[in-house]
Amino acid sequence: MKTAQWTDKISDSTLCNYFYVFFVIFSVWAALSLLFGVWVFATSKMSAGMMAGLIVNILLSFGISATSALFLYLICERALKPAMKAAAFADMSEEDQI
Numbered sequence: 001m002k003t004a005q006w007t008d009k010i011s012d013s014t015l016c017n018y019f020y021v022f023f024v025i026f027s028v029w030a031a032l033s034l035l036f037g038v039w040v041f042a043t044s045k046m047s048a049g050m051m052a053g054l055i056v057n058i059l060l061s062f063g064i065s066a067t068s069a070l071f072l073y074l075i076c077e078r079a080l081k082p083a084m085k086a087a088a089f090a091d092m093s094e095e096d097q098i
Contacts, residue, residue, distance in 0.1 A: 019075050023069050023072040026065045026069035026072065027066075027069045033058055033062045034062050037054075037062070040058075
């Protein structure tokens with residue numbers, strides 16, 4: 001499949017940095033939700049029903065944030081793989097010529 005030519009002007013590092021910002025945001029959100037959950041359970045005197053509802057909410061928030069962060073990391077890694085393969089192939093070609 002042929003890629004659009006306007007995307008050729010976008011470097012891999014720009015693409016990776018764009019997704020890396022969101023990776024950091026989702027990672028921080030996941031860590032904060034987990035720490036908040038531990039703090040609430042350690043200091044709260046809620047009823048069991050409210051505590052169960054809160055744990056579902058915290059685990060859901062943590063799971064979605066962690067999954068999103070890992071997905072964005074994979075996008076960045078895969079965006080750079082073709083460039084890495086091309087560089088490795090170029091290095092192998094140079095060694096063959098020597």
